[in-house]
Amino acid sequence: MLQEEVKRELIAILGPTYVKDDMQTLVTHSYDGTPMLQALPDAVIYPLTTTEISDVMKVLHRHQVPLISRGSGTNLCGGTVPVHGGIVMVMHRMNQILEVDLENLTATVQPGLNTKKFITHVEELGLFYPPDPSSMSVSTLGGNIAECSGGLRGLKYGTTKDYVLGLEAVLANGDIIRTGGKLTKDVAGYDLTKLLVGSEGTLAVITEATLKLIPPPQYKKTMLAMYKDVYAAARTVSSIIESRIIPATLEILDHATIHVVDDYAKLGLPRDMEAMLLIEQDGDREAVERDIERITAICRQEQAVEVSVAQSQEEALKLLTARRSAFTALARLRPTTILEDATVPRSKIADMVIAIHRIAKKYEVQICTFGHAGDGNLHPTAMTDARDAEEIHRVEAAFEEIFEAAIQLGGTITGEHGVGLVKSPFLEWKVGAAGVEVMKAIKQAFDPLNLLNPGKVFAKESRKRVVIDRG
Amino acid sequence: MLQEEVKRELIAILGPTYVKDDMQTLVTHSYDGTPMLQALPDAVIYPLTTTEISDVMKVLHRHQVPLISRGSGTNLCGGTVPVHGGIVMVMHRMNQILEVDLENLTATVQPGLNTKKFITHVEELGLFYPPDPSSMSVSTLGGNIAECSGGLRGLKYGTTKDYVLGLEAVLANGDIIRTGGKLTKDVAGYDLTKLLVGSEGTLAVITEATLKLIPPPQYKKTMLAMYKDVYAAARTVSSIIESRIIPATLEILDHATIHVVDDYAKLGLPRDMEAMLLIEQDGDREAVERDIERITAICRQEQAVEVSVAQSQEEALKLLTARRSAFTALARLRPTTILEDATVPRSKIADMVIAIHRIAKKYEVQICTFGHAGDGNLHPTAMTDARDAEEIHRVEAAFEEIFEAAIQLGGTITGEHGVGLVKSPFLEWKVGAAGVEVMKAIKQAFDPLNLLNPGKVFAKESRKRVVIDRG
Known part of the structure; x- marks a missing residue:
């Protein structure tokens, strides 16, 4: 509950329209893109200027009230869930291109x-x-x-x-x-x-x-390669880079993801493949044509069963859109979708995909894997049901083992999603106890009262996720 | 003076060969590439492994002795001068490519x-x-x-x-x-x-x-453009970038630097020019040829008096080597050379070059300017004499005004040389009092006893440089 005095001071800064604490607003800002996490803020505010934010922070600092700033809350690490209550500050009114x-x-x-x-x-x-x-x-x-x-x-x-x-x-x-x-x-x-x-x-x-900003590439070309063997697909990724070609996009989809994406996007993909690579190169026309030719040869050499180059920008866009739709497509299958982003050195992609398959089987959970193969940044995605506590327990155990496997392969617990609440129990696995201590000291240096997005990055004891019923 | 106990402990870790405190060694490590700065360390050590360094740090931490780690000491900000004494740690024995x-x-x-x-x-x-x-x-x-x-x-x-x-x-x-x-x-x-x-x-x-590491460019081409007007040269820099071309190298030399470099490297450059651009593009052959053609057109359009493309790799290398020799060439002119690196948004290059000329004239000091025009990273370089206290005073006043001008143009006090000792009195000009406080808090978080390279980055009261006689 927000103290009346704090509320009055916030209204004095922002005006009554932009300080809300009705239940509907609080509930709307109690969660983000991450499944199974929810916590109510004490109020939601909508500032317009930096000066307002500075004034707000002075008030909150004086009263020691936490502040969680957020945009659209699309993050997948529980990064904007106000687990310690406090004020959620929505930045949508500050939406200008200044120059x-x-x-x-x-x-x-x-x-x-x-x-x-x-x-x-x-x-x-x-x-x-x-x-x-x-x-x-x-x-x-x-x-x-x-x-x-x-x-x-x-x-x-x-x-x-x-x-x-x-x-x-x-x-x-x-x-x-x-x-x-x-x-x-x-x-x-x-x-x-x-x-x-x-x-x-x-x-x-x-x-x-x-x-x-940078100058845009002049030309693009997109291609697909299909594999009966995950290792062959992964070897292709390494071979392309070893050949000194850095494609603009180099995505991998595993067997299960191919099925789901094809059901969703109706691309007519072959269903008996173990892995698919989606590759795009951009740059000058001559260089792109040459790279695509060389990549095609590498795919064939590495036992791709089928290699096809998109014949038009429309076809290319369709392929990329299908890849971008993977999360949405997977989310249709079961009530709860948990998308992770274990990341490894790109030479370890095959080992990681295989490890994920093994772990999914061990815990009897459904995990599809796709992701940015060129970056070693995979998205093992569990289709599950938050209402089934026993299954969720298995999913969590599986992800814990997936993070462990990533670390053992020289990787990290998160490539692009952030630590937030979800990955905080595993941070030490990546950066070590001394690394966590240094990070905590930096946090302390910036925010000695722990007011800014408290409860994130650094874990308390527990590894349990806060499971709520969205059924 | 090193405590005997500390010395004994360091010798126990590193062996007697790698702990030195004879006067010759101390003097050799009392300065770096920065003119007019000198301070004696208490000892010089040469570790071979990370474990040794960890053990050394534990000893120094216990006895609260400062440590200054250094490589070859080529920095230009007094970054490795042991102003608070302590141990200089030379890293040259740890020189392996591990993989x-x-x-x-x-x-x-x-x-x-x-x-x-x-x-x-x-x-x-x-x-x-x-x-x-x-x-x-x-x-x-x-x-x-x-x-x-x-x-x-x-x-x-x-x-x-x-x-x-x-x-x-x-x-x-x-x-x-x-x-x-x-x-x-x-x-x-x-x-x-x-x-x-x-x-x-x-x-x-x-x-x-x-x-x-990245794949190397396949092809390179180097060109020169000469100008009777600094603004025209600077406008060329902006026009190239605005045309969405990002050259690999885009260097500017002012009138005085052209003279000195040509005297040194004997390139036969025209002597009546106010500015010269040295431009290199790399990448795929077709793209490079096209860019160089377009850059040539832009140079002409912006009133370049002369534009020439190097006809061979040897000629290109000669030009780049001449540019790289600018510091050496300038250093021959007077006993003391002070090379700074005020940096501005690239659109402000002309304003900055003109400001430097105006300031040099005001303080009656000889400053040549060259640098990475594409980055907005200029190297105004004063040719002076450390033995002439009055002249040095004017040089320092001029540089202070140059930093101020850079800040006013939206720039920074250092683009690539670092703050060290030399720029520390000016750090607040760039990052503000709150910025300095945050940085100090980070320093405190990592190094609460202020043992690692103390006296650097953050200024004491004084802005005076420690002038020593090298005559």
Whole structure:
């Protein structure tokens, strides 16, 4: 429950319209894209300016009330569930493109701006912003920055981190800082920009970002390769990279995912395949044609059963859209879909896919695997039912073993989804006890009262997920 | 003076050969590439393994003795001068390439490895490591990582930060952490990797690094454009980028630098020019040819007086070598050369060059300017004499005004050299008081006893440089 005094002070800053604590609003902001997690905030606020946020933080700091800033809540790590209550701050009113600077190839944006809208806008100006999380038609850039979102173009173009040049952010005490700028080089002190990207709202509230834009590729070509053997598909991934070709997109879908996606998107894919690679190259026409030719030869050499190049942009788009629809397609199968993102060095993709199959079988759970093979970033996805506690228990045990397998292969517990609540019990597996201690000390340095998105990144004792009934 | 007990403990870890405190060794390690700075360490040590470093740190932590780790000391910010005494740790014995992984396109190296040697090695394997600081024939990769070194290829390829995927590091208390890995995507907690890159040895001792390699460009072409007007040259830089062309190298030399470099390298450059652009593009042959053609047209359109494309790799190499020799060429003119790296958004290059000329005139000091125009990263370089206190005073005043001008143009006090001792009084100008406080809190989180490279990044009151006589 929000203290009356805090509420009065928030209303004084934001106006009564933008401070809500009716039950419908609280429930609406009690969960995010992550299944089986829910916690009610004490209030929901909708700021319009950085100054308002700074003033809000000063109030919350004085009263020691937690703040969870969020965009559209598409994250999959429970990153914006207000587990300690407090204020959920929705950034959607701060949704402006403040500037596109064509001389410096930068854009300055507010955090509540929709990702897809931004990408479309810069494309219309003949520029390119590569990070393309699958949630981009709903997600916000602020959310992408908080989670360091990836996407299908990560292999060649990197992730959100690689495109954030500067930030404005409000600290836990209400101070406003500015990091970086329209600068391709800046080593004035510690790199606060890259530290804040991916810090999941636990270190500061991002209120403005200066993003790097690049010239768009002139030409694209998309192809498919089908395999009867997962190892052959994975070997193809390694062989392509070893041949010094970095495709723009290099996705893998396993047997089960091929079926589900084909049922959903009606592509007429062959049903007896163990794995499919979806490959896109972009760049100059000659280079793309040459790369696609070489990739085709590599696929054949590595025992692809079928290799086909999309004959038109429409066909290519259809294939990519089908891949992007994998989560949606899988989500239709059972009441609850849990999508994870264990990530390994790309040379270990086959081992990881096989390990996932073995683990799924061991725990008798249904797990489909697809993902960004070129990045080693896999999305093992469990189709389950939150109402079946016993099955959920098996799913959780299976994922725990999947994370362990990823770590053993030199990988990580999360490639692009973030730690949040869901992965926090496993953070130490990746970064070690000393690493967790350092991270906690950084958190303490930024936010000594633990007001910013408390309960995230760092685990309490328990590994249990908070299971709620959505049936 | 080193306590006898500490010395005994260090010898017990490293052996007597690798703990030195004779005066010759101390003097040799009392300065680095930065002019006019000197301070004696208490001892110099040469570790071979991470375990040794961890053990050393535990001893120093217990006795509260500062540690300054260094490679070849080529930095230009006083980054490795032991201003608080303590132990200088030279990393040259840890100079191995531990692995080049052709499947994952990574290399794992020790920090004392020479940069040029590493670049040559990976080139022989048909791979490419782009960061190319001008000091690379002497510098070490550990030093490059500590300072986040840039170079001539930064515009298209980024800087050291963009190529560090993972680190092993020893903390101030002797704990060993591992960050990142052979992973193109990893969001498990705060990005300690990018935080340690460019942290100038103040947060941890880097003991191993996993670096990203990329396929090398197939083809290169180099060209020169000469201008009677600095603004025209700067407008060309902006026009090239606005035309969606990102050259691999885009360097500017002002009138004075053209003279000095031509005297040194005997290129037969025209002497009546105000600015010269040195441009290189790489990539696929067709794309390079097309870009160079378009860049040539843009140069002409922007009033270049002369445009010439190198007709052979030898000629291209000669041009690039001449540019790389700028510092050496300038250093011949007067006893003391102070090279700075004020950086601005690239659209502000002309304003910055003009501001530097105006400021140099105002203070009657000789400043030549060259640098990475595409990055907005300029190197105004003062030719002076450390023995002339009055002139040095004017040089310092001029640089202070240059930093101020850079900040006013939306730039930074250092693009690629680091803050160290030299730029610490100006850090607040760039990041603000709240920014400095956050950085100090991070330093405190990592190194509460202030043992790692103390006195760097954060300024004491004074802005005076420690002037010593090298005459």
